[in-house]
Every structure is written in structure tokens, then in C-alpha cells.
Amino acid sequence: MWIDSVAPSTVDARNDGPLHHQLSSVIRQAIAEGSLPPGSQLPTEADVQARFGVSRSVVRQAMSALANDGLIQRGRGRGSVVAPHHEHHRAVQKMSGLSSQISTPDDVVTTDVLDFARSSDPRAEQALGTSDLIALVRRRSINGEAIAIIHTWIPRALVPGLEPADLTNASLHETLGTRYGVPVSAGHRQVRAIAASETLAHDLALSPGAPLLVLEGTSCDENGTTIEYFCTWHRADRVVFDVDANSDATEAPLSAQPRSGARAAQTPTGDVATMARDLADQARRLADTLSS
The missing domain is CATH 1.10.10.10 (Winged helix-like DNA-binding domain superfamily/Winged helix DNA-binding domain)
Structure with a gap:
């Protein structure tokens, strides 16, 4: 035994x-x-x-x-x-959102808007070049189980008339493309492992200190203008980050961080692979050292 x-x-x-x-x-x-x-x-x-x-x-x-x-x-x-092991895979180097990547005929993906207000954040202001922002907080669930909390900041001028109901059970990227004519085509991503705060634990129905995987970064339109800053916290026991890695000889040089209102190249796959290294080990160590 x-x-x-x-x-x-x-x-x-x-x-x-x-x-x-x-x-x-x-x-x-x-x-x-x-x-x-x-x-x-x-x-x-x-x-x-x-x-x-x-x-x-x-x-x-x-x-x-x-x-x-x-x-x-x-x-x-x-x-x-x-319990049975329910894993959902997300390719972090792809621009498509969480809902489109994890959706299958057997899964029901839902999105609740927890907060929608004019608000700002120093990181978002720097990335987007304005303090006139809309802050969104959404919870994404699969078959009724919460798996991710998404905080997003977008310029208010970009989305006139946008309401919380427009994003309930809907994709923000899809809404930007079809309703506002702003396709999301590139971006910069960072991944890391953290322990769940009291608030995140409550929203994800976890114990405080449970391991989470964070995907954080910016998204740009087809002209290279930064239009979104976001942080997404995923349950580490439900979501797996997949990364396609290249050898050093085939990697392109690392691109610079996107600048507000400026053209920004998509981050090479190798950069994401480097940032994603050892995430599983980090999450396991976090789980082993839960704070009291």
C-alpha cells in the first residue's frame, strides 16, 4: 500500500x-x-x-x-x-483564446462577467498608452467547473457601447473582430506559477495557496498596435500549457516588448518555451508548501 x-x-x-x-x-x-x-x-x-x-x-x-x-x-x-484526471490543453504560443482552444463537442464552455468598469492599472497604462481603460474580470468554466479567471484591460475608445452582457458566454477576441473590426493577430506572452490568493481561491473554488498557472501579456491588432493587456490565472490541476520548442539554431532573435501605440512583433516560440520551462515543477513545489 x-x-x-x-x-x-x-x-x-x-x-x-x-x-x-x-x-x-x-x-x-x-x-x-x-x-x-x-x-x-x-x-x-x-x-x-x-x-x-x-x-x-x-x-x-x-x-x-x-x-x-x-x-x-x-x-x-x-x-x-x-478523482479522474480532467486535463485541458492550451497552446500558449497561439493567439486564439482559452475558450476556442479547449472547446470540444463533449465540453460546455461558459463565461461569466464578474466585473466590468472604468478602471486602470499601471502595467496596463504603460502597455496601452492611456489611462482611459475598461477593466474586465471574467470567469471561464467547463461543464460547470471554474478553471480560469481572466483580468483584461482595453482602451475605452476602442469598444464604444460594449456591455457586460456582450461578453457573457462569448469571446472578447471574437467580439473585437466581428463587432469592432479589430482582429487580434499578435502579442507577447509570459507564463509562471503562483499560489492562489484568498480572492482567486474563492473565485475558482480552491483552497488558498493552491497552485495556479498564469498567462500574462499583451495583444496587438493587424497593424501592430497594442489593444489589450491581460492576466489569466488557470487551475494547475485542470489546465496544461503546451509549447512547441525549436532548437537554438532555428530560433529567431527575441523581439522587444510591445510599446504602447506602436508596432509590436509576435514573440517567437522559443521565447515562450524558455519562459514556460519547469512550470510543472514550480506548481508541484507550490502545492507541497501551501501556506497555513
Whole structure:
């Protein structure tokens, strides 16, 4: 049994962090590494108590956190099992949005507009060259499960008459192209791993500190003018970033960061590949060091 390979001292009051966080991290790591594959039966509460010398309440807190994050399924009379692995893939070097990349005949993709207001952000102002911006906060879900939170800033003058209802269950890029005649054709992207804040955890139905993958950057129109600044936080247990990498000999020179109101070349694939390196390891380490 998997639990027999885990040292009892792995969960101990002398270690850093509450016992239930230590225990959930041990199980979380085993799921991430494949030691507990989807469908695996987890040890009983009694087995876990005996192995680590913890109370029943500690075990139940740990299991509840894992269930809330969608990593395990709990059932009366049958114990807990590792949940099926639902992965959605996103090619970060492509300009198409999240909804178009992950949409399949078997998936229902929905978009809720959580906030829509005149607002600004120093990074967005610098990228877009104006402080007269509309700030959008959207939540994208698949089959009723939230998988991403999207913060977007766009120049207000670019989208006259735009309303929140126009973006409910709709694509912003598609709306820009068809309604406003502004096709999105290039951009710059950065990817990194972070721990979920209280707000992001609430909006994504996760525990605070859960690992997230962030895609951040700008988008440009066909003339190279920057028209969008965005940050998208993805659930690391649901979304996988795919990157096509080239050898150093075939990579083009790295382009400069887009300038506000100026022409901006699309970032080469190799740049994205470099920024995406080790994201899975970062996310795993974050999961193992959840803050109390």
C-alpha cells in the first residue's frame, strides 16, 4: 500500500505548518507524481491515523481540502478515491483564446462577467498608452467547473457601447473582430506559477495557496498596435500549457516588448518555451508548501 512507503515523520507536530496541511501536501504530492493514479483507493482514516499518529479531525480536515480542490472523491461506505484526471490543453504560443482552444463537442464552455468598469492599472497604462481603460474580470468554466479567471484591460475608445452582457458566454477576441473590426493577430506572452490568493481561491473554488498557472501579456491588432493587456490565472490541476520548442539554431532573435501605440512583433516560440520551462515543477513545489 502507498502509505507504507511514507515515513511517519513526514507528518509531525515538529515540522512546519499545521498537521492537516502537512498530510494533505503528502497526498497531493503522491497524486501529482503518479504514486496515487486516478481511481486509486486512499487509505482509510484509521490507517492514516495509525501511520502518522494524528487525530481523526486532522485526517478529515486534510481530506476535505483535497476534495474541495477536486483531487479526491469521497463516498459514504466506499472511502475516498483519487478523482479522474480532467486535463485541458492550451497552446500558449497561439493567439486564439482559452475558450476556442479547449472547446470540444463533449465540453460546455461558459463565461461569466464578474466585473466590468472604468478602471486602470499601471502595467496596463504603460502597455496601452492611456489611462482611459475598461477593466474586465471574467470567469471561464467547463461543464460547470471554474478553471480560469481572466483580468483584461482595453482602451475605452476602442469598444464604444460594449456591455457586460456582450461578453457573457462569448469571446472578447471574437467580439473585437466581428463587432469592432479589430482582429487580434499578435502579442507577447509570459507564463509562471503562483499560489492562489484568498480572492482567486474563492473565485475558482480552491483552497488558498493552491497552485495556479498564469498567462500574462499583451495583444496587438493587424497593424501592430497594442489593444489589450491581460492576466489569466488557470487551475494547475485542470489546465496544461503546451509549447512547441525549436532548437537554438532555428530560433529567431527575441523581439522587444510591445510599446504602447506602436508596432509590436509576435514573440517567437522559443521565447515562450524558455519562459514556460519547469512550470510543472514550480506548481508541484507550490502545492507541497501551501501556506497555513
